[in-house]
Amino acid sequence: QVQLQESGPGLVRPSETLSLSCSVSGVSISSTTYYWGWIRQPPGKGLEWIGSVYNSGNSYHSASLKSRVIISIDASSNQFSLHLTSMTAADTGVYYCARQEDGFDIWGQGTMVTVSS
Amino acid sequence: QPVLTQSASASASLGASVRLTCTLSRGHASYIIAWHQQQPGKAPRYLMNLQFRGVYSKGSGVPDRFSGSSSGADRFLVISNVQLEDEADYFCETWDSTTRVFGGGTKLTVL
Numbered sequence: 001q002v003q004l005q006e007s008g009p010g011l012v013r014p015s016e017t018l019s020l021s022c023s024v025s026g027v028s029i030s031s032t033t034y035y036w037g038w039i040r041q042p043p044g045k046g047l048e049w050i051g052s053v054y055n056s057g058n059s060y061h062s063a064s065l066k067s068r069v070i071i072s073i074d075a076s077s078n079q080f081s082l083h084l085t086s087m088t089a090a091d092t093g094v095y096y097c098a099r100q101e102d103g104f105d106i107w108g109q110g111t112m113v114t115v116s117s
Numbered sequence: 118q119p120v121l122t123q124s125a126s127a128s129a130s131l132g133a134s135v136r137l138t139c140t141l142s143r144g145h146a147s148y149i150i151a152w153h154q155q156q157p158g159k160a161p162r163y164l165m166n167l168q169f170r171g172v173y174s175k176g177s178g179v180p181d182r183f184s185g186s187s188s189g190a191d192r193f194l195v196i197s198n199v200q201l202e203d204e205a206d207y208f209c210e211t212w213d214s215t216t217r218v219f220g221g222g223t224k225l226t227v228l
Contacts, residue, residue, distance in 0.1 A: 046208065046221050
């Protein structure tokens with residue numbers, strides 16, 4: 001059974017960089033043909049795709065966030081990571097990692113990130 | 118890039134059926150979509166992917182009362198015999214080679 005679990009700080013200062021990790025269990029991310037993605041949800045709002053990464057390290061990102069996003073994969077620890085620079089209050093919300101196939105078919109439980117000084 | 122349009126809200130009586138709609142933008146009518154359910158305070162849950170011709174493939178453990186259908190650019194999620202636990206937000210998702218997008222979501226209220 002494949003499971004994903006996000007981890008990272010719950011509070012980030014404005015202008016700082018958010019770093020989140022997603023631990024994958026039940027499958028080796030380096031041996032699969034899936035992409036792995038990050039999605040976020042501001043409080044009371046809808047879902048926004050941030051970007052996705054393949055086991056080769058190839059990644060692609062939302063055009064609106066592209067200049068601020070780095071998504072990488074660490075096959076040795078079976079994790080993938082999100083780095084989002086220049087955080088502002090508008091980046092506050094729940095951040096999810098998910099397995100990407102025809103749709104994001106397995107989701108982590110999400111982690112709340114608040115941007116505040 | 119594709120855009121997905123959903124009604125903000127819908128309601129259904131307990132035990133009735135309801136059809137939620139996700140509409141693809143012009144030029145993207147043939148796209149596959151996915152439906153997700155998000156119960157209050159929980160992470161989204163994948164329900165199914167749904168093709169242009171109405172063929173759908175459900176996720177593991179999704180109850181039989183959930184089904185999908187299509188008509189042109191419209192993709193439907195049909196919930197039969199609506200239960201209280203079906204009260205949730207429902208999001209559709211689609212993608213192309215460079216992006217992935219979500220609809221704004223429909224909040225389903227069970228009466």
